Amino acid sequence: MEEQYYALPEDFLSDITFCNYCKGAPEKDVQYWTNWLKAHPGMAHIFREAEHLYKMIGVYDEGYQQAFERFSNEIHTTIQPKRRWLNVRNAVAAASLLALVSASLYYTLRPAGTTAVAQVSGPLYDTIDAGIGQVRSIRLADSSTVVLNSHSRLLIPTDYNKHERKVILAEGEAFFDVTHHANHPFTVKSKGVETRVLGTSFNVQAYTEKAGMRITLLTGSISVHTGIAPQPILLKPDEQLTISADRTYAVQRVPAARYSKWINGELDFYGQSLQDIAATLSTRYGAIFVFTDNRCRKELFTASFDKGMPLKKVLALLSINRNIYFEQKGDTVLVHMR
Incomplete structure (x- = not known):
């Protein structure tokens, strides 16, 4: 099998x-x-x-x-x-x-933009959604801030900060700027992985259409409990933990600031595969990418695009000096090898 x-x-x-x-x-x-x-x-x-x-x-x-x-x-x-x-x-x-x-x-029902789910046993959550093409900023009860990328969902217990500080990134990508609190660590759960901090800023990417996930640290330090490694993985600034589809993991040095440019509406790809880039473009523009040749998926790109750039122009720039071209048919983008 x-x-x-x-x-x-x-x-x-x-x-x-x-x-x-x-x-x-x-x-x-x-x-x-x-x-x-x-x-x-x-x-x-x-x-x-x-x-x-x-x-x-x-x-x-x-x-x-x-x-x-x-x-x-x-x-x-x-x-x-x-x-x-x-x-x-x-x-x-x-x-x-x-x-x-x-x-x-x-x-x-909760205030506009949130929905609460009640249950007999277990916590009550508020859910915050960012739709296709949206970026949403949330200020938590402890003054920490979370910025949600397009097509993302955050779950916040309604008793957040009363006893503990835990949130769930159920889908998508989020940037966390956490207020320091020595007695109450901040925890983000996503795809079975827990990231724990006292006060720092970091980015978590965990879209379901991307098989793995990435955690990138900008400032401070974080401890990541993967459920794979025998011990928690400690990250320093400008380090990134990647968990792959086969449940392997690796830590590498990266220019971490690049991984939060999306907060300002920019698109920035640093050595990413076209398959992952297509997933990002899909959440930003609502397009569906279809690869007619699987060799296209593994092509690596490093590129930046300004806020508001049309998808057609992004695709044109990505295809320059490449053996890849894009064919748009409505909301569908066919990816071909030349």
């Missing part, structure tokens, strides 16, 4: 062999996932939550997406008028929100 990357519960639920494992048949799928779990102990919490979600919404033979839509419709019939189902497809996929789909769900 081909090894794939599983970052969220929905990744497991979209795999028919995992659903077979949850059903207990056939034996070859049960054995495969039993062995997989032993080989990936750091993923046990997400694996178990995917099992729980499977039992909760009943994926069965209809597929994850259809099952989740059915489950959402069923919940709609049980809630009062003027209340609404939180669109938590990605949030449910994030490990920490799985518990919100419990037997006694109820829903509460």
